Amino acid sequence: MDGIESQINNETAEAQINRWVDSYSGPSNLPLEAIGSKEFWLALKTRLNSAYLCRDFNSIPKNLFNADERREFWLSVDAFDFARFYHNIPEGLFSEQEIIERWMKAYKEDPNFVGDIFDKVPKIVLDFMENKGFLSLSKKELNRSDGLKIEIEEFSDANTRHPFGTKDIVAADHQGNVIRFSTLASPSFKFVSMAQNQECFWDAINQNTVWSCDSRRKIILYGDLAERGSLFTLLHEAGHSFQEDLASKIEEGEYNLKLAEKGNKGGEVDRLIQEHIGLLAKAERDAWAYALSQIRLLRRNQNFDLEPSLKTKNDFDRIIGTCLCVYDQGKSIEMGIETMAFSRNQFRLDDDLLAFFNEEQEKFEKENAA
Numbered sequence: 001m002d003g004i005e006s007q008i009n010n011e012t013a014e015a016q017i018n019r020w021v022d023s024y025s026g027p028s029n030l031p032l033e034a035i036g037s038k039e040f041w042l043a044l045k046t047r048l049n050s051a052y053l054c055r056d057f058n059s060i061p062k063n064l065f066n067a068d069e070r071r072e073f074w075l076s077v078d079a080f081d082f083a084r085f086y087h088n089i090p091e092g093l094f095s096e097q098e099i100i101e102r103w104m105k106a107y108k109e110d111p112n113f114v115g116d117i118f119d120k121v122p123k124i125v126l127d128f129m130e131n132k133g134f135l136s137l138s139k140k141e142l143n144r145s146d147g148l149k150i151e152i153e154e155f156s157d158a159n160t161r162h163p164f165g166t167k168d169i170v171a172a173d174h175q176g177n178v179i180r181f182s183t184l185a186s187p188s189f190k191f192v193s194m195a196q197n198q199e200c201f202w203d204a205i206n207q208n209t210v211w212s213c214d215s216r217r218k219i220i221l222y223g224d225l226a227e228r229g230s231l232f233t234l235l236h237e238a239g240h241s242f243q244e245d246l247a248s249k250i251e252e253g254e255y256n257l258k259l260a261e262k263g264n265k266g267g268e269v270d271r272l273i274q275e276h277i278g279l280l281a282k283a284e285r286d287a288w289a290y291a292l293s294q295i296r297l298l299r300r301n302q303n304f305d306l307e308p309s310l311k312t313k314n315d316f317d318r319i320i321g322t323c324l325c326v327y328d329q330g331k332s333i334e335m336g337i338e339t340m341a342f343s344r345n346q347f348r349l350d351d352d353l354l355a356f357f358n359e360e361q362e363k364f365e366k367e368n369a370a
């Protein structure tokens with residue numbers, strides 16, 4: 001082994017890492033070698049404000065650091081960064097107890113800070129705070145034009161009255177029957193109102209999406225509940241909350257797609273795009289199917305009509321069409337992938353989806369007519 005040559009190579013590698021670190025403004029401008037270099041991320045960690053790395057944590061290739069190393073990173077940041085970037089922490093790295101302790105530390109230092117980012121407060125923390133009397137509850141009533149009454153149960157800080165998010169959304173009909181939407185979504189998810197939360201509001205505007213389900217933050221983001229079809233749409237988003245496996249596959253696919261695009265791997269990019277569209281279509285189809293079947297079950301078994309103004313296939317189709325259009329624009333912008341031939345036709349012309357929808361709808365109309 002040539003001693004001088006290896007020394008030069010080492011110096012070059014180190015100089016290169018320093019250059020990457022010096023010019024770092026985010027993962028999107030990084031070359032592929034930097035993204036895959038453990039030494040680069042370690043160098044960045046020692047040089048950079050931890051908040052940046054918390055923000056970009058999910059751009060670090062998942063197999064580059066083991067669970068202990070990732071845990072060690074999150075233990076080194078303060079309670080506020082832990083809270084602010086909570087949804088970037090890989091799942092399973094911390095126990096529920098540890099999560100509650102870290103959040104309560106941030107909350108006790110500044111209740112308003114935690115209140116301001118309440119869309120990120122995990123459900124377990126919210127439940128804990130409610131049980132311990134840190135939060136108080138108020139109710140906001142909304143009368144929809146179809147006669148349904150919708151009650152939004154809202155949390156605020158028990159002392160400062162600072163808003164703290166939604167506890168539940170409850171629908172009531174004329175006979176006093178009540179449906180709690182928390183029972184129709186996955187228990188670890190919570191509802192977040194765009195109107196209540198500035199940060200979510202801007203996220204939603206930037207991505208051009210209004211109603212959505214974010215499986216990493218475990219939130220169901222809702223818009224105007226007085227709109228026609230709002231509860232059908234809310235059920236659709238609740239349907240996504242049961243798709244955590246599918247959502248992590250989609251997220252991994254997006255990640256691999258970005259890497260393949262950076263590496264200019266044309267064939268791989270095309271394959272990943274097709275795979276991605278397939279997964280998205282499945283997620284959408286399953287979530288609409290969930291919404292339809294829940295409405296059908298409630299009408300049949302509990303004589304409760306969540307959407308009295310939606311009766312025919314056309315009624316439902318119009319709501320679905322509007323949502324897919326918004327979703328499509330938002331998703332393309334978020335992905336930032338020019339080559340992606342991604343349009344709502346991809347969903348609407350999907351034979352399986354149409355067949356399934358028609359089948360569900362026929363059953364539904366037959367039951368309604370009877």
Ligand SMILES: [Zn+2]
Pocket residue numbers: 236237240283284287327
């Ligand atoms: Zn959807």
